Amino acid sequence: MTLKDVDIEGKTVLMRVDFNVPIKDGAIGDDNRMVQALPSINYVIEQGGKLVLMSHLGRPGGSVDKSLSLQPVAEHLKTLVDADVNFAEDCIGDTAAFVISEAGEGDIVLLENVRFHEGEKANDEEFSKQLAAHGDLFCNDAFGSSHRAHSSVAGVTRYLQPAVSGFLLEKEIKYLDGSVNNPDRPFVAILGGAKVSDKIGVIENLLGKVDTIIVGGGMTYTFYKAKGWPIGDSLVEDGKVELASELMQKADEQGVKFMLPVDSVVARAFENDAEHKVVDEEGIEDGWMALDIGPQSAISFGNIIKNARTVVWNGPMGVFEMENFADGTNAVAEALAEATQLGATTIIGGGDSAAAIKQAGLEEQVSHVSTGGGASLMFLEGKDLPGVVALTDK
Numbered sequence: 347m348t349l350k351d352v353d354i355e356g357k358t359v360l361m362r363v364d365f366n367v368p369i370k371d372g373a374i375g376d377d378n379r380m381v382q383a384l385p386s387i388n389y390v391i392e393q394g395g396k397l398v399l400m401s402h403l404g405r406p407g408g409s410v411d412k413s414l415s416l417q418p419v420a421e422h423l424k425t426l427v428d429a430d431v432n433f434a435e436d437c438i439g440d441t442a443a444f445v446i447s448e449a450g451e452g453d454i455v456l457l458e459n460v461r462f463h464e465g466e467k468a469n470d471e472e473f474s475k476q477l478a479a480h481g482d483l484f485c486n487d488a489f490g491s492s493h494r495a496h497s498s499v500a501g502v503t504r505y506l507q508p509a510v511s512g513f514l515l516e517k518e519i520k521y522l523d524g525s526v527n528n529p530d531r532p533f534v535a536i537l538g539g540a541k542v543s544d545k546i547g548v549i550e551n552l553l554g555k556v557d558t559i560i561v562g563g564g565m566t567y568t569f570y571k572a573k574g575w576p577i578g579d580s581l582v583e584d585g586k587v588e589l590a591s592e593l594m595q596k597a598d599e600q601g602v603k604f605m606l607p608v609d610s611v612v613a614r615a616f617e618n619d620a621e622h623k624v625v626d627e628e629g630i631e632d633g634w635m636a637l638d639i640g641p642q643s644a645i646s647f648g649n650i651i652k653n654a655r656t657v658v659w660n661g662p663m664g665v666f667e668m669e670n671f672a673d674g675t676n677a678v679a680e681a682l683a684e685a686t687q688l689g690a691t692t693i694i695g696g697g698d699s700a701a702a703i704k705q706a707g708l709e710e711q712v713s714h715v716s717t718g719g720g721a722s723l724m725f726l727e728g729k730d731l732p733g734v735v736a737l738t739d740k
């Protein structure tokens with residue numbers, strides 16, 4: 347079911363959104379995920395519903411961390427909607443119940459970060475029940491979180507029905523379904539970013555789907571370590587080195603081209619102004635960390651991308667938030683834009699990847715910018731998303 351299948355007037359809609367947006371010094375960096383949720387938000391308001399929004403921000407690990415409060419997000423939401431926005435300093439209990447009861451039809455309540463409670467990630471029954479108590483019906487519009495079997499995404503539907511899809515979730519699934527399930531080939535997947543332990547596992551299933559896998563960004567150095575190459579102080583997931591080895595072997599056995607950067611930009615520290623230089627694949631010395639792919643890698647990745655017919659990209663090629671380490675990400679973004687011009691279907695997904703393509707000014711020059719990274723990868727693997735299977739059938 348979707349929002350269009352339910353009567354909203356006079357009802358309280360509990361809606362899960364993905365407002366996990368980049369925040370620096372209290373200011374929202376890229377509000378794409380908020381803007382993308384506006385069609386569902388405005389629809390509920392226009393239909394005369396009361397809207398209770400819930401989201402996570404970052405990974406506070408089950409306790410209160412004020413630096414990951416959604417308060418600045420509530421302030422920003424006020425500038426995006428024509429409705430009253432109230433913020434509840436806890437997502438459950440009396441605080442939340444009071445703020446919700448004070449709000450009227452057409453008003454919005456944003457609840458504090460659901461990950462301030464351990465129950466959220468544990469998909470705890472009691473916590474799910476407490477969230478469910480806030481609404482008359484549930485709506486999931488958090489595509490970017492739909493790969494998480496957490497209380498606010500999935501568990502809540504055990505106690506609150508109907509559970510319907512929002513317009514963003516519906517749009518994302520429709521697009522991905524149409525483009526990656528029967529893709530034009532060559533089909534290239536590009537994986538980067540920093541969530542290595544989360545995302546390295548998807549490679550196994552991607553091997554059966556794509557023709558080429560490109561690994562870049564922070565994902566690279568776990569593979570380098572598996573090859574026995576020095577990685578200095580670069581990001582590495584020690585528990586995944588063996589898996590990285592197996593994945594490269596499987597790619598070889600299955601005839602899938604597997605590409606790693608042939609060079610990297612290494613820096614003395616995790617700072618834009620740190621001393622930095624380009625080194626080749628076996629040249630990362632102790633005291634240096636790799637923060638971007640190098641120029642040769644950008645060229646070879648670019649050549650593969652420009653010859654592809656379908657490209658899915660999740661995870662920046664470097665620390666694109668710092669100007670000195672954004673070149674690799676920008677070059678791959680340019681290659682995607684060129685491939686699109688040549689008729690390829692190009693999809694870039696992920697909160698940070700979406701921010702990166704926007705920063706490069708190329709968001710209109712690719713086929714689809716998805717709000718989900720991990721979620722779009724799970725979809726691409728052919729797995730069911732917990733936040734989607736939990737919804738009520740028509």
Ligand SMILES: Nc1ncnc2c1ncn2[C@@H]1O[C@H](COP(=O)(O)OP(=O)(O)O)[C@@H](O)[C@H]1O
Binds near residue numbers: 539562
């Ligand atoms: N070599 C690297 N070392 C450390 N962090 C990196 C590196 N390359 C990319 N990153 C970081 O990865 C983050 C994004 O990762 P992730 O959340 O997995 O991507 P997305 O949000 O697009 O799904 C960015 O903040 C970026 O700075």
Ligand SMILES: O=C(OP(=O)(O)O)[C@H](O)COP(=O)(O)O
Binds near residue numbers: 405541
């Ligand atoms: O930012 C997100 O995913 P992404 O970085 O893969 O795009 C989602 O909000 C999920 O966050 P999580 O990976 O902490 O569960």
Ligand SMILES: [Mg+2]
Binds near residue numbers: 696697699719
């Ligand atoms: Mg991210």
